[in-house]
Amino acid sequence: MATISSRRRSAIALATAAALVAVGAAGCGSSDSPASAQPNPSASASTAAGVVTIRDPWVKATDKGMTAAFGTLVNDGDTDVTVTGATTSLSSMELHEMAMKDGKMVMRQKQGGIVIKARSTHALEPGGDHLMLMNVTKPVQAGDELTFTLTFADGRTQQFRAVAKPFTGAQESYAPGHGEPMPGMSATPGMSMSPAS
Incomplete structure (x- = not known):
């Protein structure tokens, strides 16, 4: 009887330890996942x-x-x-x-x-x-x-x-006198506002 109880206790202890390790590993993985799952090129x-x-x-x-x-x-x-x-x-x-x-x-x-x-x-x-x-x-x-x-x-x-x-x-002309009207800044429709890549 005592042998069976010891075996059960050992099995329960091993199962508990395994569960804690699994939870710990899952916790680490989930905190790292968003950054690695969504790469940011910049x-x-x-x-x-x-x-x-x-x-x-x-x-x-x-x-x-x-x-x-x-x-x-x-x-x-x-x-x-x-x-x-x-x-x-x-x-x-x-x-x-x-x-x-x-x-x-x-x-x-x-x-x-x-x-x-x-x-x-x-x-x-x-x-x-x-x-x-x-x-x-x-x-x-x-x-x-x-x-x-x-x-x-x-x-x-x-x-x-x-x-x-x-x-x-x-x-745009970033030159001295920058408070003065700037050439090309008359809000021309369709003007690209993106840098060259």
Whole structure:
């Protein structure tokens, strides 16, 4: 009788241990699955953990002067988030917007920062809000990766990387006097707002 009880106890202990190992392995697999099941081609250039997610970040390639960084800011949280500043080692930066002035489209500093509403997205794009690199210290060539740091209204910061791409759409001129009307920015219908790949 005692032998049968010992065997049963041993069998139960082994079954319990096996079940715990199986549950532990399944738990590890499920936490890794979403990232590996949904590959992100620009994973190194996107930030999924932090204040916001930055989707498809890119920078307009340039030889000198001014340029801009673009992408989509995603706020999955329950409260609005405000970007109040951006920095990179390549130049000083400002948050910019395009707005109508005297019937013409002009570029100007965005007052109050860039607000990303709760559970929504905010596009940074040519002809709209963007992160302005004021005076690059060296050429930004297609394929270069730049690191940016965003600062938020609550003092938090977040880094992301963006790749440089050639872009001729919208004919934007990021040159001194950027508050002046810009050639080619008369909201021409059908104008491409995507970088060359």
